[in-house]
Amino acid sequence: MGVDYYNVLKVNRGATDEDLRKAYKRLAMKWHPDKNPINHKEAEAKFKLISEAYDVLSDPQKRQIYDLYGEEALKSADFQPATPASGRARSNSSFRFDPRDADADADLFDNFFSGSPGGGGGLGGGSKARVFGENVERNGNREARRDLPEKKKPPPVESKLVCSLEELYKGGRRKMRISRVVHDEFGNPKSVEETLKIDIKPGWKKGTKITFPEKGNHEPGTIPADLIFVIEEKPHDVFKREGSDLVVSQKVTLLEALTGKTLDLMTLDGRNLIIPVTEIIRPGFEVSIANEGMPVSKDPSKKGNLKIQFDITFPLTLSAEQKSDLTRVLGGAQS
Structure with missing residues (x-):
């Protein structure tokens, strides 16, 4: 039939x-x-x-x-x-x-x-x-006309995405494996696993949100919630971020502060920067190097500045002879 x-x-x-x-x-x-x-x-x-x-x-x-x-x-x-x-x-x-x-x-x-x-x-x-x-x-x-009941959409589900400063400097791709609950055509719940790809753009800041529409849990009679990943910046051992600028603290001795020092810094993308400092380093002194900071997310060809702040280490004691030598050498120096 x-x-x-x-x-x-x-x-x-x-x-x-x-x-x-x-x-x-x-x-x-x-x-x-x-x-x-x-x-x-x-x-x-x-x-x-x-x-x-x-x-x-x-x-x-x-x-x-x-x-x-x-x-x-x-x-x-x-x-x-x-x-x-x-x-x-x-x-x-x-x-x-x-x-x-x-x-x-x-x-x-x-x-x-x-x-x-x-x-x-x-x-x-x-x-x-x-x-x-x-x-x-x-x-x-x-x-x-009498409509079918309009389906409601629950609030989005947010999850932190912790990124290193290197990732936010160079960009990269993350694969996030998620598990969510959906309901089949008979209303029975089932768990679904899926891998989401997130392309991290150079210059993204803390708080940047990446939204995957309707990738959250699904309850009967509703539209699945959106899944949102929020960028969280992992602290770095050397650099601190201030907007699009990078700040690094460099210790120098009193002798180096007075006579000069050549700095050797490795950047977030693995380059070595050789930075000669010939000026007298005094409290609050800062060296700023243009275009060596973080990329600007809207235009990654542009970068902020690299700011080097100095921490002068003073000796704890001086001998009588050292004091005499300093008096002789610096006695005529003008501020």
Whole structure:
């Protein structure tokens, strides 16, 4: 017989019109594609089959042909119901059954739930409505239609993404394996694992948010929550970040502060910077090197400054001879 339309609607072969209406209403609401965003294709196919089954079994002529000859007879282009005299099917029929398309399914669902004839309601005939949330224009008047309940979306789920200063300087890719709860078409919860890829852009700052729409947990009757990763900056052993600038503290002895020092610093991308300091280093003294700070996220070709701040180490004691030598050398120095 091909497709068993009675089994599709979960009714017996003696089902009344009321039985068919109740079965269709229950199954159509369950399998409507708008209510199954996760398994949309499967729901669309089942919704189409349910609508086709109801279309056949709710029509006396189609149902009689289906009961006698099966689904193939309904869909045959050359089939004509048997006449009482012959009891045999003839060709060149005047009856033709067309498999349903998406628009026809939408019309059947709309008419059924808006109360058109055969749908158990009282709005009567008129125009069609294909999309939930639209108004229906009928007999020249526009009337607000009863929509399906609007699905709510829970607040986003935030998770920290701790990055090293090197990652935020050079950029990179992180793969985050997540596990979330979703519900199948029958409302049963199941755990789904997925790997998300995050491309870290040079110059991203603490607090930068990366959003993955609808990758959070899914509760029945709701839209899955968004999943948001928030950048957290891991403290660095050498550098401290101030906006787009990098700050490094360098210890020098009193002798080096007075006579000069050549600094050797390794950058966050592995380069060695040789920085000669010939000026006298005094408290609060700072050396600033342009374009050696953090990249600017909006334009990574631009960078902030590298600021070197000095910490002068003074001797704890001096001998009489050392004091005499310092007096002799520095006695004529001017501030």
